[in-house]
Amino acid sequence: MTYAGPDSRSTVVGESTRTFDVVVVGAGPAGSAAALEVARVGHSVALVERGPFPGSKNVYGGVVYGRILDELVPRWWERMPVQRWVTRRSTMVMTPTQALTLDFRTQDWGKPPYNGATAHRADLDSWLAELAVEAGAVLIPSTVATGLLRDTSGAVVGVRTDRPDGDLTAGVVIACDGVNSFLAKEAGMYPVGGESAHLTLGVKQTLALPRQTIEERFGVTGRDGVDIEILGCTRGIPGGGFLYTNLDSVSIGVVLGLEGVRDGGTRPEELVADLKRHPAIAPLIKGGEQIEYSAHLIPEGGYHAMPELVGDGMLVAGDAAAMCLAAGIWLEGVNFALGAGMYAGRAAAAALAAGDVSRRGLSGYRKLLEDSFVLADHRRLRQLPGLVLSDRVQRNYPGFVCDLVQGLFQVDNPLPKPGLRKLLLRSAKDNGVRLRELARDAWTGMRGLR
Incomplete structure (x- = not known):
């Protein structure tokens, strides 16, 4: 033509x-x-x-990453309507009573050309x-x-x-x-059919909090902000949670596999309420007044779903x-x-x-x-979406990881400290984790990251 x-x-x-x-x-x-x-x-x-x-x-419900904007809109950070610059990035794994957080912060992300921002x-x-x-x-x-x-x-x-x-x-x-x-x-x-298998449902609440309160609770100052991604907060429904800071509000919510929502018998707002009550989250959002509640579909099938x-x-x-x-x-x-x-x-x-x-x-x-x-x-990274949303990662691994770390840090004197191998085997057994599957999943993850 x-x-x-x-x-x-x-x-x-x-x-x-x-x-x-x-x-x-x-x-x-x-x-x-x-x-x-x-x-x-x-x-x-x-x-x-x-x-x-x-x-x-x-x-x-996320962060805008700026490197592609360098090419599209030079010096974009001088013009873009930003809430906070993300200088602290956390990944949290939780069970109903436990939470393990990998927390990273750098001031390199709080100055031009910046890494990411909430908006x-x-x-x-x-x-x-x-x-x-x-x-x-x-x-x-x-x-x-x-x-x-x-x-x-x-x-x-x-x-x-x-x-x-x-x-x-x-x-x-x-x-x-x-x-x-x-x-x-x-x-x-x-392609015809199968769309729901590649879709997730994002449900978000935005809670108003004073700017000073946000900075005190999340340990930031000025326009610095925090992005927390969470695994293990969806009662086994494939998905995860998030919490991030705006200037004078925080946004909290869950992202759920659409078929899991359909088959799980749990309403998404119940899972958001669970997350807000969790002992690792509740102190951060205490007193927040809801100013927005929303939901939307997200295409998370990755390369194979395009x-x-x-x-x-x-x-x-x-x-x-x-x-x-x-x-x-x-x-x-x-x-x-x-x-x-x-x-x-x-x-x-x-x-x-x-x-x-x-x-x-x-x-x-x-x-x-x-x-x-x-x-x-x-x-x-085409294999990772399926791995992240698998039953093992969603249902078994959060408890396994949290129990393993709790065992490492727990002091049971006068009993001697258990060896790492014993803790690994005990945590795996208690959470239905097969070490062979764990090794295979670790290999799949490492191959995706290479």
Whole structure:
């Protein structure tokens, strides 16, 4: 499929059909990054957002990592709406009465160029979309892309919308319409069936606390912040928990395998309540007043769950392409969305310049992803999501680890201290851990980290 060039394109709002070089659906991080890159090189681009403004329909429970922003928005830390810079990162393993925490902090992360930050999605998404608009993108809010437009060959040439002023045609459509992307599914880019096995449900409460209280309880000062990821807080349902600090609030919640929620007989809010009552967590959030409660789906299937990324006249990026990395100590999404969106924008612009927006003409997108962290990390860590969500890791290993460490630190004089081998065997037996499986899982984890 060839493209006639920008002179044949109109961007007059109000025509029954409006035509752009590129239409990006979804003004989240991936969509805004894609629109920004397209607009920067002078192509016309529409950024379609179903909410009244970018970020209005989003909730968020994590950290924005900044290295990809170095390339997309130089000196981004001077402009991005940040809550706190994460200078302390903790991984906690717990049982109902125990908690073991690996805690790391560094002041290197509290100064430019920074490593990660907590941010409200409404602020972050609006900021990114504003950058795209400043570069020349046309933001079309309160608009739902209801389907794809195709030419006689079947190639995608735009999107239908629910607006009375018509549909949008384009040389390239970039689908950034989030998890369960309807556009990617309509294009046949997702395999049929099995979607729920690759989805998790994130449930989050945001609790207001005075800024001084947060800094005293979490041991930080100024704009420094803390991110805690938790294993063993979901009653054996595949998933985990999180707790992180904003400027004058904390966000706490759980992420649960969708099929586990369906089969587990436990409501997600019960698990959040369990986490809030846990003796390792309750003192940190005491007195917090709930100001937000939200839930959303997350694509955590990893590399094996990704759809086709390139079609005739169409690219898929961000959550729509299942680009959320959930691999144990790495729980990242926004940075992958930003990277994928940026590369999608570049690939679309290159295809337009070459006059070929067919699958072949857009194939540079896949190459850009493979040469970057976006697909390189997903491919290297492709076995870890399944390991992290396995029954052994979720049900057996938290108690095994906590019992083992408790045995090491417990003093039972006048009895002599037990040897490590004895403690290992006893903890394994008490928690149903088979050492052969433990060794195999450790090997799988180490291979993913190599």
